[in-house]
Structures are given as structure tokens and as C-alpha cells.
Amino acid sequence: MHVEKKLFRNDIILFAAVVFVSLLVYFAFSFNSDSEKNIVEVQYYGKIIAEISLLQDGEYRINESGYTVEVKNGKMTVSYTDCKDKVCTGMLIDENGGEIICVPNKIVIRRETQSSNHNADVSAG
Amino acid sequence: MKTGKITFTALLLSLSFxxxxxxxxxxVSAFIPVPGLKLGFANIAVMAALFLCGRFSALCIVVLRPVLNLIMFGNITSFILSLSGGILSYAVLVISVKMYGKVFSFGGISIICAVFHSIGQVAAAAFVVSDTVVFGYLPLLCAASSATGLLNGFIMNCIIERITILGGSKNAYHAK
Structure with a gap:
């Protein structure tokens, strides 16, 4: 591969800069988690439909297509999804944080935030 | 468009598909655990189309590849995501390709496109799930996709070099 040295150097500099800035932003935002520890909320089409405690083991079915999450030993993982790309099966929520997002199913599961309203009294189970 | 150009665009479209x-x-997610990360080889064909056939051909590939994917597999979510990412990165590609040979090789241009592709996709994902929490993945996705972008850019450099050796002018179909 023949690329002018100056251009090659610029490419690498740009690459290093993008990675550096991205990781900086990532770590800057990952430290300010002031949310409650053990309750997660389930959003479906942007609305909170359930709250689940991470202290209780169990399986929770979220929508009619059978999307199911499992809570075990304080960890929440996805146990069934009907979507094709299975991106969300690699996501988990535990005491260190994290969230589960399934774009095809329009599901977002994350820590309860202080800004969210607490009117949701529906509980899955 | 001339017939040769249409044929070549169709060839590149099927190649990208x-x-x-x-x-x-x-x-790839087994090695780099970033959700939604792809290698993005299809974008090599888009860059090649822009370089060899011009803007309109590249736009055709950007728009028609997700459409083909939708017809074949019926996955509406990946259609929305790849279309929005593709159009945003196409717009940036058209602007940033002017830096080719002056500031960056295709490596750098491809990184810029990869970053904007990620931004477009994450924005579309946030729109689909109606929650901004998806943007939390943007930094990781940008870092990882700039690596794949660099890889694609270097592949593109090799392709352009081969085409030049084979006697194709830099703008094969522009020249005619």
C-alpha cells in the first residue's frame, strides 16, 4: 500500500484523537450515576411500564412478543428476544450499572432516575 | 446518466449488498464488545462509487442498499438505522472527500464518515425507543467504529492504487 507519509500520519493522528476524545467523554459521563441502586425501570415505547427490583430473583416477560429478562444474584440479563440481530443479549445490568436497550422491540431498561415520575405502579411478574 | 455509469453503479450496489x-x-462483537458494532465493508463500495462515478451514484447505493436489505429480510429497524446513518455519513463524505490527498488519505475520510454514521444511527435508535439513554453508547461506538473506519479507508487506498495501476483514470466516468 502506497500512501504519502504525511497523509498516513494525519490519518493516525485523527484516529488517536477520535479515540481519545470518545473515551474521555465516556469516562466523564460514567462517574456521575446518582440513581438508585437496586430498582430498574422498564420503558416500552418511551413509557415506563414496570419497575423491577434487582434483589428479587425471577423472570419477567415484558411484551407480547415474549421479550423476557431474568434477574439472578443481582444481575439482570436478557433471556429471550425475538429480534434478529440479538444485540441486546450481550447487555446486562448489575450493581456497577449498565442498561438493556432493545431497539427493534422499543424497550429500554435502566436504573431508576430521580427525574422520572413514580406514578408507575404496574409491576411485571 | 450514461449506460456504462448505470451498470457500474448497479455492480457496486450489488457488491456493497x-x-x-x-x-x-x-x-465482530465477540472481539470488541460494543453493541451494534459492524465492520461496515459496505461503505467501501460507497466511497468507490463516489470516487469513480460521482455523487449521484454514491447516493443511489446509500439509499438502495437498505431498501434491498428491507426487501430481502424485512427488518424495518435495521432499515431505519442504516438509512439514517448512511445518509448522514454520505453528506459528510461528500464534504470531506475534498480533503483527499491534501490532509487525509481515505483512512482519515473514512474515520470521519464512520463517526458520523455512528451519530446518525444512535440518533435514529434514540428516536425509535424514544429515550436518550442510547446516546450513552455513542462514545464507545465512535471509538470502535473509527477503528473499523480506518481499516476500510486503508482497503479503499489499496483499491484506488490498483485502479490507477490498471490504467483507469482517477475519475473513470467523470472524464468521459
């Missing part, structure tokens, strides 16, 4: 099929067999 096959590349996106092939890359779906490579389990």
Missing part, C-alpha cells in the same frame, strides 16, 4: 451480508457472518 454482498459485502454487508458477508460481514454479518463475522462475529
Amino acid at each position: 454482498s459485502l454487508s451480508l458477508i460481514e454479518s457472518f463475522i462475529p
